[in-house]
Amino acid sequence: MDQTSTLIEHIVEAWTQLQTQQPLVQCITNSVAANYAANVLLAAGSSPAMIDNPFEAESFTTIAAALSINLGTPTNEQMQAMHISAQTAQRTHTPWVLDPVGYGTILKWRSDMVDELLHYNPTVIRGNASEISTLAGNQVESKGVDSTLNSADVYSQAKLLLEHAECIAISGESDFILTKEFDAVIQVNGGSYLQPKVTATGCALGALIAAYCAVATPTIATLAAHTHFAIAGKLAFEQTQMLGHFNVAFMDYIHYLNPDLIQQYADIKILKL
Amino acid sequence: MDQTSTLIEHIVEAWTQLQTQQPLVQCITNSVAANYAANVLLAAGSSPAMIDNPFEAESFTTIAAALSINLGTPTNEQMQAMHISAQTAQRTHTPWVLDPVGYGTILKWRSDMVDELLHYNPTVIRGNASEISTLAGNQVESKGVDSTLNSADVYSQAKLLLEHAECIAISGESDFILTKEFDAVIQVNGGSYLQPKVTATGCALGALIAAYCAVATPTIATLAAHTHFAIAGKLAFEQTQMLGHFNVAFMDYIHYLNPDLIQQYADIKILKL
Amino acid sequence: MDQTSTLIEHIVEAWTQLQTQQPLVQCITNSVAANYAANVLLAAGSSPAMIDNPFEAESFTTIAAALSINLGTPTNEQMQAMHISAQTAQRTHTPWVLDPVGYGTILKWRSDMVDELLHYNPTVIRGNASEISTLAGNQVESKGVDSTLNSADVYSQAKLLLEHAECIAISGESDFILTKEFDAVIQVNGGSYLQPKVTATGCALGALIAAYCAVATPTIATLAAHTHFAIAGKLAFEQTQMLGHFNVAFMDYIHYLNPDLIQQYADIKILKL
Numbered sequence: 038m039d040q041t042s043t044l045i046e047h048i049v050e051a052w053t054q055l056q057t058q059q060p061l062v063q064c065i066t067n068s069v070a071a072n073y074a075a076n077v078l079l080a081a082g083s084s085p086a087m088i089d090n091p092f093e094a095e096s097f098t099t100i101a102a103a104l105s106i107n108l109g110t111p112t113n114e115q116m117q118a119m120h121i122s123a124q125t126a127q128r129t130h131t132p133w134v135l136d137p138v139g140y141g142t143i144l145k146w147r148s149d150m151v152d153e154l155l156h157y158n159p160t161v162i163r164g165n166a167s168e169i170s171t172l173a174g175n176q177v178e179s180k181g182v183d184s185t186l187n188s189a190d191v192y193s194q195a196k197l198l199l200e201h202a203e204c205i206a207i208s209g210e211s212d213f214i215l216t217k218e219f220d221a222v223i224q225v226n227g228g229s230y231l232q233p234k235v236t237a238t239g240c241a242l243g244a245l246i247a248a249y250c251a252v253a254t255p256t257i258a259t260l261a262a263h264t265h266f267a268i269a270g271k272l273a274f275e276q277t278q279m280l281g282h283f284n285v286a287f288m289d290y291i292h293y294l295n296p297d298l299i300q301q302y303a304d305i306k307i308l309k310l
Numbered sequence: 311m312d313q314t315s316t317l318i319e320h321i322v323e324a325w326t327q328l329q330t331q332q333p334l335v336q337c338i339t340n341s342v343a344a345n346y347a348a349n350v351l352l353a354a355g356s357s358p359a360m361i362d363n364p365f366e367a368e369s370f371t372t373i374a375a376a377l378s379i380n381l382g383t384p385t386n387e388q389m390q391a392m393h394i395s396a397q398t399a400q401r402t403h404t405p406w407v408l409d410p411v412g413y414g415t416i417l418k419w420r421s422d423m424v425d426e427l428l429h430y431n432p433t434v435i436r437g438n439a440s441e442i443s444t445l446a447g448n449q450v451e452s453k454g455v456d457s458t459l460n461s462a463d464v465y466s467q468a469k470l471l472l473e474h475a476e477c478i479a480i481s482g483e484s485d486f487i488l489t490k491e492f493d494a495v496i497q498v499n500g501g502s503y504l505q506p507k508v509t510a511t512g513c514a515l516g517a518l519i520a521a522y523c524a525v526a527t528p529t530i531a532t533l534a535a536h537t538h539f540a541i542a543g544k545l546a547f548e549q550t551q552m553l554g555h556f557n558v559a560f561m562d563y564i565h566y567l568n569p570d571l572i573q574q575y576a577d578i579k580i581l582k583l
Numbered sequence: 584m585d586q587t588s589t590l591i592e593h594i595v596e597a598w599t600q601l602q603t604q605q606p607l608v609q610c611i612t613n614s615v616a617a618n619y620a621a622n623v624l625l626a627a628g629s630s631p632a633m634i635d636n637p638f639e640a641e642s643f644t645t646i647a648a649a650l651s652i653n654l655g656t657p658t659n660e661q662m663q664a665m666h667i668s669a670q671t672a673q674r675t676h677t678p679w680v681l682d683p684v685g686y687g688t689i690l691k692w693r694s695d696m697v698d699e700l701l702h703y704n705p706t707v708i709r710g711n712a713s714e715i716s717t718l719a720g721n722q723v724e725s726k727g728v729d730s731t732l733n734s735a736d737v738y739s740q741a742k743l744l745l746e747h748a749e750c751i752a753i754s755g756e757s758d759f760i761l762t763k764e765f766d767a768v769i770q771v772n773g774g775s776y777l778q779p780k781v782t783a784t785g786c787a788l789g790a791l792i793a794a795y796c797a798v799a800t801p802t803i804a805t806l807a808a809h810t811h812f813a814i815a816g817k818l819a820f821e822q823t824q825m826l827g828h829f830n831v832a833f834m835d836y837i838h839y840l841n842p843d844l845i846q847q848y849a850d851i852k853i854l855k856l
Contacts, residue, residue: 061453061454063454067617067633068341068614068617068618068633068635069617069618069621069633070618071340071341071342071383071618072341072342072343072344072345072346072509072510072618073618075342075509075510076508076509079506079507079508079509080507080553080554084453084454084456085454085509086412086454086455086456087340087341087342087382087383088383088412088417088454089341089383090383090384090385090386090419092418092419093416093417093418093419093420096416096417096418097416097417097454099416100416100454101454109633110617110633110634110635110636111636112385112636112658112660113636113660114385114386139632139634143639143642143643143645143646144634144639144642144643145638145639145642146636146638146639147639180607180630181607181609181630181631181632181634181643181646181647182632183630183632233625234625234626234838235622235625236618236621236622236625236631237618237621279832279835279838279839280626280834280835280837280838280839281626281830281831281832281833281834281835281837281838282831282832282835284554284831284834285554285555285557285558285831286552286554286555287554288553288554288557289552289553289554289555291553291554292507292552292553292554293552293553334726334727336727341614344613344614344615344656345614345615345616345617345618345619345782345783348615348782348783349781349782352779352780352781352782353780353826353827357726357727357729358727358782359685359727359728359729360613360614360615360655360656361656361685361690361727362614362656363656363657363658363659363692365691365692366689366690366691366692366693369689369690369691370689370690370727372689373689373727374727385658387658387659557827558827558828558830558831559825559827559828560827561826561827561830562825562826562827562828564826564827565780565825565826565827566825566826
């Protein structure tokens with residue numbers, strides 16, 4: 038069996054474990070993504086809880102199987118909760134995902150917080166090409182929270198970020214996952230051009246990576262979540278190209294995924310880093 | 311006419327009153343449920359308003375026909391608003407529903423608040439089996455906001471909570487409603503196994519109980535809301551088993567319900583308490 | 584070409600510019616509308632960012648092409664952000680839209696804030712008939728955030744508000760847009776009776792007006808957004824009268840709109856003011 042087939046076997050195993058264990062995933066996320074990310078996590082097989090206040094953050098992270106932190110629309114209370122939960126996750130060796138939405142000089146408050154959160158060693162950092170490139174130290178012209186760069190153009194820049202995390206995931210037309218474990222970058226194809234037309238899909242993907250981190254190694258978890266999304270997006274698009282219906286079908290397939298569909302549709306490629 | 315048929319007649323009457331009066335329902339709810347609960351309330355026939363700040367809580371509760379308080383993702387400002395609105399509701403004899411999401415030792419901040427809110431005598435307390443059992447004083451292993459227990463196993467424990475409220479509603483595969491008025495427990499069947507795979511359905515159900523409380527007695531209101539959900543879930547599931555489409559069809563039937571469908575599909579059973 | 588045809592040409596041009604420029608639109612909005620408004624903005628062709636904290640408000644408004652402020656469920660932090668962003672928008676000549684949700688004596692906190700925000704000269708004020716009438720100084724019986732008045736009955740009252748803004752838009756069965764530029768009121772027909780049964784459509788419409796303001800004059804922008812909604816609502820309703828599916832189809836057509844559909848379905852009428 039070649040290396041790609043082995044990875045796909047691991048993805049199937051991770052998906053199976055997600056259904057069996059239904060891990061409890063704490064999400065500190067934004068007001069746009071809260072409902073959507075919770076629905077994606079439930080549909081995919083895990084048990085989400087959006088505990089985002091500083092008074093319950095520590096005790097809850099202690100029992101959570103994984104944690105997802107997203108900087109989309111932070112409040113002061115959420116910022117405190119992020120700090121506490123990330124610190125707790127590091128202490129308890131709970132895997133956690135950092136999604137630095139909007140990272141850049143224009144949005145300084147959150148960007149300073151992201152810089153601080155890096156000290157707690159996120160398991161995975163995920164973002165779009167603009168966010169990851171800026172986080173890696175490049176000057177990128179910001180356009181709010183949407184990307185102005187291509188994922189394929191920035192993944193080599195992201196290598197620097199592997200000093201902070203086990204994996205770096207960059208979403209875009211193709212997704213790229215840099216992994217310390219394999220010293221490689223893995224390309225994930227699929228999805229549809231309609232996906233960026235639905236808000237919070239990136240945020241929900243970050244939450245799903247966290248869910249998979251509860252049942253697999255960081256590399257397999259990140260790869261499994263991206264593949265889960267890519268297949269659901271591809272199948273939904275085959276069914277309809279109308280945006281509202283596409284989003285409904287996308288949720289259908291997030292839930293309907295199974296080992297056969299993974300084997301049939303997973304489209305990944307291992308590249309040298 | 312037997313007792314069950316009489317109850318169903320009362321449910322039809324409550325539904326009719328909801329369409330006629332379109333009561334104004336104040337919801338202090340969580341970030342995951344806000345949009346979904348508002349859509350359910352509108353679709354069902356009432357007029358929702360998510361007024362959840364402490365500066366407008368008192369005056370707004372004074373004009374609201376009912377109030378729904380949900381502890382899903384509380385903020386400090388919401389906590390203050392809950393306090394003020396519950397107190398105001400008690401003073402003005404406005405019916406109100408308490409949904410103690412995540413009640414338990416792990417989530418102490420909200421649980422302490424729930425204990426305080428009980429002093430303002432909620433009209434109805436509703437939750438899943440874990441929450442209601444814990445609130446009744448049992449030690450339950452928490453798994454975030456999803457239940458680890460069966461509704462059928464805990465309803466007898468919930469009897470103690472009738473000292474705080476007119477009705478206790480426990481949702482699960484079957485729903486159980488304990489009522490002081492009839493000194494009985496009423497079982498509501500229906501829905502679908504897909505319903506817990508859609509986030510915030512419990513939260514929206516709590517809001518709908520509040521809406522019905524504006525137009526019916528606590529027992530009939532709680533029963534009507536649960537029946538409304540059970541029928542919509544059943545009919546949606548008959549139409550599709552794909553999760554995204556199921557949720558769309560569920561909203562269709564929340565809106566499309568009518569006396570004939572209630573008569574045809576209501577599935578309730580009166581048990582001794 | 585008559586005046587109505589000329590306006591429709593301008594709407595087509597505004598829509599085309601929206602697709603080309605994909606302007607960055609900052610939204611400070613409520614918890615019910617956040618996801619829905621972001622999806623509408625993305626589907627319509629613009630790039631939304633829900634930056635609503637006071638620490639990033641000034642720098643972000645500086646780069647945004649337009650700003651939408653909605654008072655649905657304000658928090659203290661959002662209130663500060665509204666103040667800063669409105670002030671910044673005025674200073675940088677960035678067009679901005681004010682949506683005074685729930686304006687009236689019962690909801691004093693937000694209403695006082697709305698009064699203050701008027702000093703920063705919103706480009707457009709939009710609301711339902713109750714809100715606009717109350718804002719124009721009339722005593723209106725409040726029913727939360729839903730209207731108790733007809734849009735056709737209040738548009739003449741709204742003339743007073745043109746001292747604060749370039750356009751006043753009143754949504755209802757028909758929409759009415761008062762414009763300083765043309766010294767006229769423009770009636771927009773379309774939509775469907777199901778639209779008010781979906782929450783946050785008005786809030787999303789306010790955000791869409793802001794998006795169009797980035798690429799057209801205030802009058803054309805307001806008219807284009809209302810026409811965009813009216814056509815999408817009309818076509819969705821032709822497809823289905825079931826509420827859940829209607830909302831999905833509505834999003835389909837928000838995205839699917841094109842010059843031919845605008846030419847074919849725009850239904851506007853210029854009235855004397």
